[in-house]
Each structure stands twice: as C-alpha cells, then as structure tokens.
Amino acid sequence: MADTKKLQSYSANQRTQKIIRGVVCILFCILSLLPFVLLVMNATRASDDIQMGVSLIPSGHFLENWKNLMIKQQGMQVTLWSAVRNSMIVSAPATILAVYFSSMTAYGIQVYDFKMKKAAWAFIMAVMMVPNQITIIGFYRFMLKLGLVDNYIPLILPAIAAPAVVFFMKQYMESTLSIEMIEAARIDGAGELKTFNRIAMPIMKPAVATQAIFQFIAQWNNLFTPTIMLTTDTKKTLPLFVQMLNSDQFRVDYGVVYVALFVTVVPLIAVYLILSRYIVAGVALGGVKG
Amino acid sequence: MKKRRKKVRYGKYGYLFVAPFFLTYAFFQLWPLINTFFYSMLNYYKRNGREFSEFCGLQNFQNILGLVSGEKAYVLHYFKNTFIIWGMNFIPQILVSLLLAAWLTDNKVRLRSRGAVKVITYLPSVITAASISVLFHALFSQYGPITMTLKNLGIIGSSFNFLESSAGTRGLISFILFWMWYGNTTLLLISGVLGISPDLYEAADIDGANGRAKFFRITLPLLKPIMLYVLITSAIGGLQMYDIPALFNVSNTGYVGFPNDNSTTVAMYIMRLYNSDVGKAAAVSVLLFIVTLIISLIFFKFGTSNEEKAEARRRKKRLSEGGGC
Missing domain, CATH: 1.10.3720.10 (MetI-like)
Known part of the structure; x- marks a missing residue:
C-alpha cells in the first residue's frame, strides 16, 4: 500500500519535472527565435511604426521597404x-x-x-x-x-x-x-x-x-x-x-535596414533548417570551430 | 612485417600529400606571423608621403603599455573590456548549457522534441555575426522597438539608453554572444554526457542515488575534460572577439566602441592601428599572441593525463557510431 503511494508520488513528481523542463526548453527556443521573428515582422513595417515598440503582427510595408532599399543602395x-x-x-x-x-x-x-x-x-x-x-x-x-x-x-x-x-x-x-x-x-x-x-x-x-x-x-x-x-x-x-x-545613411530609415538584414539572414536560416541534421550531428563530432 | 615494408616504400608519397598544407601554411600564416614579430620592433614613420622604418627594440611595447610619458595604456583597457564582455557571456552560457545538456540526455524524464530544441538553440550560431550585431543594434537603439517596449512596460526608465550606458552596451554584447553560442556549447556537452558509460548510472540507480546526486557525482566530474575544452576554445575565441563589438555601438569611422571606449576590444584596436601605425599594431598582436599562448598552456597543463585519454576514446567511439552522419 505504502509502496504504491510512493510510486504514485514518484510518477507525479516525474510529471511535474517534465512539465517544468518542457516549459523552460520552450522558453529557450523562443529566446533563440524571437530576434529573427522581430526581424521578419519589422521588415514588413513602416519605419515610424517600428519606433512604437515590438509587434508580432506583420504589416504591409514590405514591398515599400524593399523599393526604398533598392533606391538607397544605388548610392x-x-x-x-x-x-x-x-x-x-x-x-x-x-x-x-x-x-x-x-x-x-x-x-x-x-x-x-x-x-x-x-x-x-x-x-x-x-x-x-x-x-x-x-x-x-x-x-x-x-x-x-x-x-x-x-x-x-x-x-x-x-x-x-x-x-x-x-x-x-x-x-x-x-x-x-x-x-x-x-x-x-x-x-x-x-x-x-x-x-x-x-x-x-x-x-x-x-x-x-x-x-x-x-x-x-x-x-x-x-x-x-x-x-x-x-x-x-x-x-x-x-x-x-x-x-x-550601420552608417547614418541607413540609420534614419529602419524599415530599409530590416529588409536588408532579412535578405542576409532568412536564406541562411532556410539552408540551415534543410541541413540541420548534418550540422547538429557534426557539432557533436567536435567539428565546429573552423 | 610485409605490410610495414610496403608502407616504407610508399613513404615519399606522404611528403607529397602533406606538402600543399605545409607550403600554404608557411606562406600565408607562418611567414606573416614571423613578420608580425619583426614589425613589432620597428618604428614606422611617414615623410614626404613615403614610409620609413627603423629598428626600435621594445619601444612599441613600452608605448602600448603606457610606460612612456605621453602614451596611454589603451591596450590594457581593451583587454579589460574584452575579458569583461567574454566573462559575462561565458558564465551564464556554461550554466545554461549544463542544465540543458543534463535535461536533454535524461532518460528518466524524457522530454519530447529534443531534436527540435537542439536545432533551434543552435540556429543563431550559423547566422552571419555582422547581421546579428546590426539587428540587435536596431532592436535596442534609442528608439528601437525593444527599447520602446521596455520603456512602455516601465521596466527601464524613460530616459535610459542602452547605447549610452557602458553596462548596457557591454551587457548587450555579452548577451548576443551568449545567445549565439549557448546552443553550440549544449551540443558539445551533450556529446560529452553521451560518452559517459551508462553502467555508472545503473550502478548509482541500484545504490538509490537521486537525479541530483547522479548529476553532481557522476555527470559533472566526468564532463570536466570537455568543459575544459569548451572553456579554452571559448576563451581563445573571446580574446579575438571582433564581429559583434565592431558593428554594435561604434564610431562612424569605426573601431572605437562607445560609450567612452568601453566596448572596444583588442582586435578592434589592431584594426584601428593597422594602417596608421604598423609597429604598434604588430606589438598589440604579439601581446595578444602571448596571452593566447598562456591560456593554451594552462589548458595543456590541466588537459593531459588520463582524462585526455578517456576523451580520445570517447571521441573515437562517437565517430564509429556516427559514421552515417
């Protein structure tokens, strides 16, 4: 009788542990992804909106920012x-x-x-x-x-x-x-x-x-x-x-900066996700520091 | 016996196969390294648009260390900046990575989607550091979205500016480094934990040890070699730190880390000097070399003995298992 109770409390303890650890792991995953999410969202927002604060809702200014980037980079x-x-x-x-x-x-x-x-x-x-x-x-x-x-x-x-x-x-x-x-x-x-x-x-x-x-x-x-x-x-x-x-020429127009960063970062993320199996296995083999 | 003779006969091919490496290394690395030492003892000056140099002994070293009147020991300040930024990144990094490594290898409390956690937390380290630095600068600048949100929530004062505060700037650079590399360190520590014989954990289970005891009595002591490896590679990498601080909060001309030169690293200083004062830049490089060497030597002093042999065995085992990667 006492044994079953002990066993029950043991498995209940396991469950709470699992939940706590699961939540912490999810928080770390969010931490790792959040800057990229903000990058993508800000690339779609107007420069004035970006200065209002963080937003996780995309806006419709991506093409406008893109055009501005194309104009700016001509200089x-x-x-x-x-x-x-x-x-x-x-x-x-x-x-x-x-x-x-x-x-x-x-x-x-x-x-x-x-x-x-x-x-x-x-x-x-x-x-x-x-x-x-x-x-x-x-x-x-x-x-x-x-x-x-x-x-x-x-x-x-x-x-x-x-x-x-x-x-x-x-x-x-x-x-x-x-x-x-x-x-x-x-x-x-x-x-x-x-x-x-x-x-x-x-x-x-x-x-x-x-x-x-x-x-x-x-x-x-x-x-x-x-x-x-x-x-x-x-x-x-x-x-x-x-x-x-990072120069002043761009710093005034943050929408453009985010779009440019978007172009340098998002393809890399896509390639990484495709190859992630090999990459993660490779790190475990000690082959990362180039 | 026969095999051995055959190998000897083919020996000359060994030289041919390693020749490209050694020739390239000698040409592009070793000779420049020797030259750097040589330049560190030359005094460069320009006259009528032409560059002259003369031997000056250890004058450059005395200059950069501020032992001569009129010269300031900037380099010591930059070493201090570099160490502070590295340390504030490394301590949380190793703690978080240990925790995650212990959890992600725990068979008693099996978490789901462990593969996804590894893939996601490793992601930041493959992204161009330059882009990440500019991204964080944009997010945390005076009117950046995160700064504004933190102000709206009342977490930071309405006049606070990360980029005008030494603690804010150094703290953010440390955070970026932590954020980029903790996934990598977790993966290294996981491979270390997986190399520990399961028999030890079974024996501990039979003796009635709880999870905490197993972690502190088995996992942690046996992870020592790989943690040392992580510490040393991180410290050496940290000493050369350039990409993140050089693009984060710097002057327009570059290479002066705001505020008050408090986020300038040693590598940024070399960058600042390489064209204007070769002798001084070379002396800073030599100093950096010496500090790196001392750290490596400390590693080899701790890292040898039977621990390293166990580590070598572990690596070998992992390699034969992971052949299909």
Missing part, C-alpha cells in the same frame, strides 16, 4: 546582389580547397609512414589554436608587397591550410579507412593520387559534407580579413555590405 558602390555574388566567389572555392586539401593532408599522415610524420601531426595540432587576428598585420604587409591587396586570392588560397579541418578528417579516417582497401587499389595498379581520389574520398563523403557546410558558413560570415584586404567598394562581400547598413 552605394556595392549593391546587395553584387555583395552576395562576391561572397559566393570567395566562399565556394575556399570551401572546396579547404575540404579537399585537408582530406589530402590527413590521408598523407594517416596512410603513409615517413620520418616527419609525428612532427607534422604535432605541428598541425599546435597551430590549430593560432587565430587570424594575430597574424593579420604580417599578412597584410606581405600581401601589400606582393600586390595582392584588394584581390580575392588572399581570401581564397590560405584555405588550403585549415588545421581544424585536417584534425577532423584524420579523426574520421582513423575509424573508417582501412589500409587493406588502399593496398587492394594499389594491386589493381591505381596510382597513389588516384587511390586517394577514387577510393578514400568517396569513403570520406559524410565527413567531407559536414566539414564543407561548416567551412562554407565560416567563409560566408567572415568579416575580419575582408575588412582589411578589400579596399574597392565594388569588391566587398556580404558582411561588409551589412557593415554599411
């Missing part, structure tokens, strides 16, 4: 679309270089035995934590000497050396790549590079996809290096365009 050297295009020109090749050459480096260390192997791995681990901000002065002066300032090359080529991606790829290879498969390919007469491209890369596909997503996000969102390296307005990337929204 700028870079338009929204050309900024998107510039970002694409930098991000896509940089992502491909990062995942391909990182896989290659990881493969070289994983599959072959050479004298400097241990030292090479130790070096990659050591430099994983050295951030761009520290080398930027030397980097800028060096590129200035080479005449590469205001060029996309210094934003794209360095992606070949991405220590964190190499680390992730090596971890993945340890558990999926067997030396027997590679030896079988050799017996069939495949060259070493061909073995890597045709045998190893397909096996690495899940890791490559995950890392490609993270690298692309990191490149797409990069503000620091392009701020220093790109001087011509027409070459500016999307984050630099966003920076211009």
Whole structure:
C-alpha cells in the first residue's frame, strides 16, 4: 500500500519535472527565435511604426521597404546582389580547397609512414589554436608587397591550410579507412593520387559534407580579413555590405535596414533548417570551430 | 612485417600529400606571423608621403603599455573590456548549457522534441555575426522597438539608453554572444554526457542515488575534460572577439566602441592601428599572441593525463557510431 503511494508520488513528481523542463526548453527556443521573428515582422513595417515598440503582427510595408532599399543602395558602390555574388566567389572555392586539401593532408599522415610524420601531426595540432587576428598585420604587409591587396586570392588560397579541418578528417579516417582497401587499389595498379581520389574520398563523403557546410558558413560570415584586404567598394562581400547598413545613411530609415538584414539572414536560416541534421550531428563530432 | 615494408616504400608519397598544407601554411600564416614579430620592433614613420622604418627594440611595447610619458595604456583597457564582455557571456552560457545538456540526455524524464530544441538553440550560431550585431543594434537603439517596449512596460526608465550606458552596451554584447553560442556549447556537452558509460548510472540507480546526486557525482566530474575544452576554445575565441563589438555601438569611422571606449576590444584596436601605425599594431598582436599562448598552456597543463585519454576514446567511439552522419 505504502509502496504504491510512493510510486504514485514518484510518477507525479516525474510529471511535474517534465512539465517544468518542457516549459523552460520552450522558453529557450523562443529566446533563440524571437530576434529573427522581430526581424521578419519589422521588415514588413513602416519605419515610424517600428519606433512604437515590438509587434508580432506583420504589416504591409514590405514591398515599400524593399523599393526604398533598392533606391538607397544605388548610392552605394556595392549593391546587395553584387555583395552576395562576391561572397559566393570567395566562399565556394575556399570551401572546396579547404575540404579537399585537408582530406589530402590527413590521408598523407594517416596512410603513409615517413620520418616527419609525428612532427607534422604535432605541428598541425599546435597551430590549430593560432587565430587570424594575430597574424593579420604580417599578412597584410606581405600581401601589400606582393600586390595582392584588394584581390580575392588572399581570401581564397590560405584555405588550403585549415588545421581544424585536417584534425577532423584524420579523426574520421582513423575509424573508417582501412589500409587493406588502399593496398587492394594499389594491386589493381591505381596510382597513389588516384587511390586517394577514387577510393578514400568517396569513403570520406559524410565527413567531407559536414566539414564543407561548416567551412562554407565560416567563409560566408567572415568579416575580419575582408575588412582589411578589400579596399574597392565594388569588391566587398556580404558582411561588409551589412557593415554599411550601420552608417547614418541607413540609420534614419529602419524599415530599409530590416529588409536588408532579412535578405542576409532568412536564406541562411532556410539552408540551415534543410541541413540541420548534418550540422547538429557534426557539432557533436567536435567539428565546429573552423 | 610485409605490410610495414610496403608502407616504407610508399613513404615519399606522404611528403607529397602533406606538402600543399605545409607550403600554404608557411606562406600565408607562418611567414606573416614571423613578420608580425619583426614589425613589432620597428618604428614606422611617414615623410614626404613615403614610409620609413627603423629598428626600435621594445619601444612599441613600452608605448602600448603606457610606460612612456605621453602614451596611454589603451591596450590594457581593451583587454579589460574584452575579458569583461567574454566573462559575462561565458558564465551564464556554461550554466545554461549544463542544465540543458543534463535535461536533454535524461532518460528518466524524457522530454519530447529534443531534436527540435537542439536545432533551434543552435540556429543563431550559423547566422552571419555582422547581421546579428546590426539587428540587435536596431532592436535596442534609442528608439528601437525593444527599447520602446521596455520603456512602455516601465521596466527601464524613460530616459535610459542602452547605447549610452557602458553596462548596457557591454551587457548587450555579452548577451548576443551568449545567445549565439549557448546552443553550440549544449551540443558539445551533450556529446560529452553521451560518452559517459551508462553502467555508472545503473550502478548509482541500484545504490538509490537521486537525479541530483547522479548529476553532481557522476555527470559533472566526468564532463570536466570537455568543459575544459569548451572553456579554452571559448576563451581563445573571446580574446579575438571582433564581429559583434565592431558593428554594435561604434564610431562612424569605426573601431572605437562607445560609450567612452568601453566596448572596444583588442582586435578592434589592431584594426584601428593597422594602417596608421604598423609597429604598434604588430606589438598589440604579439601581446595578444602571448596571452593566447598562456591560456593554451594552462589548458595543456590541466588537459593531459588520463582524462585526455578517456576523451580520445570517447571521441573515437562517437565517430564509429556516427559514421552515417
């Protein structure tokens, strides 16, 4: 009798716990989404209304704000679309270089035995934590000497050396790549590079996809290096365009600012939701810090 | 034996495969790093539109640290700003993430839609930081919708302006960082909790331990390595903090964080100097490098020993399980 009562109170306690935790989790979800909801709502409101306070009801001024944005951006050297295009020109090749050459480096260390192997791995681990901000002065002066300032090359080529991606790829290879498969390919007469491209890369596909997503996000969102390296307005990337929204020219008309932010944020959210399964799994594998 | 010989024969390919990485790294990272150290000991000046430089020893360091009369130790102020903003973001972040990680892995009280919670709370970290900074600035500016609503509800005084208050601006930057990254930290901690052997929890259940005891006696101690990892990556990332403060509440010319220079970070200072005073900018970079290095070394001192081995095993296990991602 006493036992059933205890059991009942136990399960009642479980239920309250479940409700409390559920409510807290929902509140955190709302917290994470609310700024984006406000962004979308404000993009549809007139600038004067926005100053009245928060509203969760959409209004009808989206097209008007959109037209104003199109007019305003004509005064700028870079338009929204050309900024998107510039970002694409930098991000896509940089992502491909990062995942391909990182896989290659990881493969070289994983599959072959050479004298400097241990030292090479130790070096990659050591430099994983050295951030761009520290080398930027030397980097800028060096590129200035080479005449590469205001060029996309210094934003794209360095992606070949991405220590964190190499680390992730090596971890993945340890558990999926067997030396027997590679030896079988050799017996069939495949060259070493061909073995890597045709045998190893397909096996690495899940890791490559995950890392490609993270690298692309990191490149797409990069503000620091392009701020220093790109001087011509027409070459500016999307984050630099966003920076211009903060100028006084735009600050007077908030409807326009929200519409512009809408264009930079909402497609990213859509892509994220489509790929979220891979992204969330990828973070758990420790592959996020680019 | 045979296998080993074969590997040796192919050894030279190893060099070829790692060559692109090392050549690129040397060219675009290592050489610039060495140069940065070199520049930090040069005095740059312009005459007749041309730039000259001369060796000046540690003069730049003395200048940025304010050891010379007429120079102010701005960099110390900016380090202080950076640490305050980072700390106010990290402490709530790790606490909330721990709570969420414990709840989302609890099999006794199984919450529904755990996947959705993970996806939604992680969302802000993939969005362009520049856009997020401008968005929050718009929402919290003097006549921004959130400011106005808070005023209408009487939560803040009618004359309060987030952007004119140091605490308001720093607090908001910290909040943005918290908001962006707590989902990420939760996911990392969840993968840590899942790596803990279920046997331990079963044994604790048999001994009659309650949820609280299991959390404090099993989960928390065994999460130490991954929490250390989170702490160090966050601290190093925090030291380089740029995107959010540089677009949030700054001067028109950029790189001065209002109010009273109290939201200027070290990376913003480097940005301010890179074109006008190379030597000084390089000295700030070197200082940042040294502080980053010290933090990394502290990590390696704590992070080695058997804890790290357990961590490596856990990672390996997770990788083999998650092969289908």
